[in-house]
Amino acid sequence: MTREEAKRLLHAYVDGELDPSKTLELEAHLAENPSTRAEWEGLRGMSAAIRTKAEYYTAPIGLAERLADPVPPAPEHGPRRFTLPRWLIPAAALAGVAVLAWVAATLATRPGEDERIATEVLSAHVRATLAGRSFDVASSDQHTVKPWLSARLPFSAPVSDLSAQAFELTGARLDFVGGRRVAVLAYKRRQHLIDVFVWPGESTPELRLARDGFNLEHFAKNGMNFWLVSDLSRNELGDLARLLAERSAL
Amino acid sequence: MSERKQRFERVVLPHLDAAYNLARWITRNDHDAQDVVQEAALRAYRFFDGLRGEAKPWLLAIVRNSCLTWLQVNRPADLAGFDDRVLEPQAPEEDGPEAQAMRAIDRRMLNDALAALPAQFREVLVLRELEDLSYKDIARVADVPIGTVMSRLARGRRLLGEFVRAVSKAANQAADR
Numbered sequence: 001m002t003r004e005e006a007k008r009l010l011h012a013y014v015d016g017e018l019d020p021s022k023t024l025e026l027e028a029h030l031a032e033n034p035s036t037r038a039e040w041e042g043l044r045g046m047s048a049a050i051r052t053k054a055e056y057y058t059a060p061i062g063l064a065e066r067l068a069d070p071v072p073p074a075p076e077h078g079p080r081r082f083t084l085p086r087w088l089i090p091a092a093a094l095a096g097v098a099v100l101a102w103v104a105a106t107l108a109t110r111p112g113e114d115e116r117i118a119t120e121v122l123s124a125h126v127r128a129t130l131a132g133r134s135f136d137v138a139s140s141d142q143h144t145v146k147p148w149l150s151a152r153l154p155f156s157a158p159v160s161d162l163s164a165q166a167f168e169l170t171g172a173r174l175d176f177v178g179g180r181r182v183a184v185l186a187y188k189r190r191q192h193l194i195d196v197f198v199w200p201g202e203s204t205p206e207l208r209l210a211r212d213g214f215n216l217e218h219f220a221k222n223g224m225n226f227w228l229v230s231d232l233s234r235n236e237l238g239d240l241a242r243l244l245a246e247r248s249a250l
Numbered sequence: 251m252s253e254r255k256q257r258f259e260r261v262v263l264p265h266l267d268a269a270y271n272l273a274r275w276i277t278r279n280d281h282d283a284q285d286v287v288q289e290a291a292l293r294a295y296r297f298f299d300g301l302r303g304e305a306k307p308w309l310l311a312i313v314r315n316s317c318l319t320w321l322q323v324n325r326p327a328d329l330a331g332f333d334d335r336v337l338e339p340q341a342p343e344e345d346g347p348e349a350q351a352m353r354a355i356d357r358r359m360l361n362d363a364l365a366a367l368p369a370q371f372r373e374v375l376v377l378r379e380l381e382d383l384s385y386k387d388i389a390r391v392a393d394v395p396i397g398t399v400m401s402r403l404a405r406g407r408r409l410l411g412e413f414v415r416a417v418s419k420a421a422n423q424a425a426d427r
Binding site: 008011012015017042043045046047048049050051053054055056057058059060063094095208213234235 | 255266267269270271274275280283284287288291292295350352353355356357360361364375376378379380382384385400403404407410411414
């Protein structure tokens with residue numbers, strides 16, 4: 001394989017789109033050519049940088065409600081707004097109804113409440129990280145962490161060992177969110193700290209937010225509310241949420 | 251509620267975040283992105299019966315079209331970023347970004363650099379890295395052949411690398427002083 005061809009294939013390789021036989025050829029080339037390898041590392045680094053550092057703009061909570069309003073009159077930026085042809089209004093109204101129902105079903109009926117909890121959870125995470133105090137009990141053993149929490153809280157938080165999935169449990173602490181004491185499980189992936197806040201309560205719909213470069217995930221399972229917060233990439237945090245949901249279902 | 255509406259909610263609306271993210275990166279403005287997503291949701295509902303296969307690339311293709319329509323009406327100058335004739339003469343082949351410079355770049359700089367890329371490169375990078383779409387799905391969203399997706403990704407990354415190199419060079423010079 002020539003250096004030109006190898007360079008051309010690097011992108012597909014980084015993107016996981018190269019077929020197996022070309023992959024083998026390219027890997028053989030990489031093993032022998034430091035300059036192509038340096039370029040490959042640069043591309044990989046760039047991919048990782050975009051994934052972890054580029055802003056993922058989640059739909060603002062108000063947007064779903066605005067979608068429910070088919071012909072929003074907003075004179076403050078009139079000429080830049082879409083105007084609907086008359087014939088489209090019935091369709092818009094239908095879509096509006098659909099969206100409204102969906103909003104009621106998926107977003108919390110009180111988005112303000114979600115926002116408030118998201119803010120509290122995020123502040124608690126940042127405070128703990130700044131103070132270097134992510135946990136009060138340091139242990140990667142779920143059989144140490146779980147009883148420690150149970151002894152201090154009026155509920156028993158599910159604690160999962162996810163080291164096989166490269167989420168390392170580092171410990172747990174107590175925190176105060178929404179006027180109640182909650183369990184916080186501290187996980188780690190590479191150098192990223194992840195806080196998982198858990199408390200019992202009515203289950204509220206799933207939520208995914210991005211705030212100030214942090215990602216937040218919320219879901220509820222078996223009467224427990226989970227809030228995950230980290231500077232980990234959105235996709236990886238989603239993986240952890242899925243794993244925790246699976247484990248707590250057992 | 252009709253079965254069609256229920257299906258629409260179940261299939262399409264979970265991708266609202268992806269729709270907003272794409273619209274926000276193309277328009278580079280929160281308010282405009284909301285307008286575009288609103289328009290796209292209407293179109294999606296109208297064309298919903300034509301949906302075959304996966305909903306996410308289908309919806310994102312509609313969002314992208316809505317963005318283009320919107321830009322045409324409101325900010326025609328921004329459409330230049332989608333025109334590849336302007337950019338056809340290839341920049342001299344340079345070495346890729348240095349891994350170290352990439353690791354060191356901070357969040358704001360990276361976001362600024364990505365936002366400054368011409369739209370046709372910005373959109374494929376967002377679809378690839380933030381939405382994790384395959385080349386095939388990106389081709390569907392951007393309405394170009396897969397070969398074009400590959401060359402735009404390569405060119406977009408080269409441009410982004412040039413920016414990062416320039417920024418880290420400036421930072422090093424400042425540090426040397």
